Amino acid sequence: MSLPRSNYDPRRVCLNPFPNVNLGKHRRTVGIYLAGALFALANWTFLDAAILSAHAHPPYDEPQIPPPVHVTFVDWIPGICSLLGMLVVNMIDKDRIRGDEGFGDSRAVWRARLFLFIGFALMAGGLAGSVTVLVLKYILGGYTEQYTYYGYANVSQNVAMMLSAVFLWIAQSASSEYDYNLTL
Template identity: 35%
Template sequence: MDDQENRLFRLPYGSLSLGSFKTWFVYIAGALFGIGVCLLLDIALFSKLNNGSDVQVTFVDWISFICSILGMIVINSIERRQITMERMGVENKGLSSFILFIGCALTAGGFAGSIVILIVKYVMEDYTEYPALGMGVNNVLGNFCIFLSCIITWSIQNMGEEESSNFLAI
């Protein structure tokens, strides 16, 4: 019999290469981004069409989402190679690092802003019943998914051969 037929599982666990590792984490990051966008669209549509409470989703709730998306675009447009070249004094004298900082500030500010909106708009105003508080919680979860997606995407896309072999050895 062939070795393929003697195995209990079909998936070859010993053949985890760098390409498949990166591919799986890019898929995970894309799924997190999709979940985040769906959560935010869900609260917006629920608030407009089927809301049973007094509170509504307004533009204030979307500001944190917009900041998270803009931060994600900025962060994922910077390559780590540019930052390491700056540290050696070859390129733009810190411009890429500054732009990366702005992107991180936008993304983290979007996530923190959604927490502030949850506290100020929903918790402090005594909207602790399900429909209203659920909109605030979905806003936080959606921004967290986008934040986590951004971190995973930037880390995996900028991982070199030396880091990935050490990471896979764990």
């Protein structure tokens, strides 16, 4: 063991501790606003690419040549999967996953954890799908940077949506300024 015995805690999972960020009494509000901003940025980025694709014009010197590629429904599927995953993850009661509140039914905790896994799997599948669309449709297609932006926007949408889900999960798990600790 590389840690001195005085610093060792048997409940510790990671070798390096996570940083302790203190945002004061408004940490929950900051987390929720940050998650909302990331969600808006994610969808704005992809909608920007979709609108650019819909209004793409042929070059002015060759008006008979149409734009080579457009954003189609295939490009929308990864974002839809990430959105569904985000909804599933953030609808779960956090106390059920921990097994708190004396639910009495051990199957309820198992079902909540399965539901959480399905939500994260949907988000991971959305991210993997967006990378696949980027590589197969835009990069291997040999399009210019103007058209590969559509694929990069799709990937950035899914990354930002996953980060938004994580920030919202952490913010909802934090105690608000109205929670009181009444232990004796």
